[in-house]
Amino acid sequence: MxxxxxxxxxxxxxxxxxxxxxxxxxxxxxxxxxxxxxxxxxANRQKVLRKPKDLKPEYPGHLIALDTIEKFINGTRRYVITFEDIYTRSAFAWATKSHASKAAEEFFELCLKVFPYSFNFLWALTDNGSEFKKHFSERLKELHLTHCHTYPKTPKMNAHVERFNRTIQDDWIDWRIADLADPDKFNHALMDYLIFYNTRRVHFAFQNKLSPAQFMLQWQAKQPIILNMPQESRIGWGHTTARFSFLGLV
Known part of the structure; x- marks a missing residue:
């Protein structure tokens, strides 16, 4: 005009x-x-690294994403922190009463123990929530991971874990919402769903033929370095046997 x-x-x-x-x-x-x-x-504005446009995961652990689901139960807030490995679509979740960065750090420590290829972690994608600052961010620095963020109010930049958030709410959380009053009880029951999700539920990303665990095993079988490893070392690294035991594969 x-x-x-x-x-x-x-x-x-x-x-x-x-x-x-x-x-x-x-x-x-x-x-x-x-x-x-x-x-x-x-106003002081902290500059953060944004997700590169050309960043595409090429192996398990290359790019992981985390997010938080907030629920209200009996007038109190409860949080479910979620994790997904973008390459394999393996996902985990954990309920907590706290929205602090310490809670996110503790959940990430669980992911390090459970995910078979956590030694491959390189990029971590989150939104700009306070739970992914301070203790959580410091832990990523200790592990030499690159922490990138989505733009504000742009959930599509973290679409994979947002899709998992929708799935886990539709399939499980919304049916067990009353159990969130006691996060320990909720998490204990949640393990059964996560085992099903990772080992038996087929995914559209794999043409509705494979679960995340099946895809990981197929990927692993194609890696030439595996053939030269002793039998006890062929499934990943470190605590891998315990991790695959969690997934119900050993």
């Missing part, structure tokens, strides 16, 4: 997109902070 009223040539949508893309901050306007003296100061 401004250009039309003044008979000025209007830039095309492609030109506008190129100008915005070329700006380091994408021309976003950040909120300003007003001090108690009434002075406007620039």
């Amino acid at each position: 401004f250009c039309k009223e003044r008979n000025l040539p209007c830039p095309s949508p492609a030109t506008i997109t190129r100008i915005i893309s070329g700006d380091p901050e994408k021309m976003r306007i950040f909120p300003e902070h007003i001090s108690h003296f009434g002075k406007i100061t620039k």
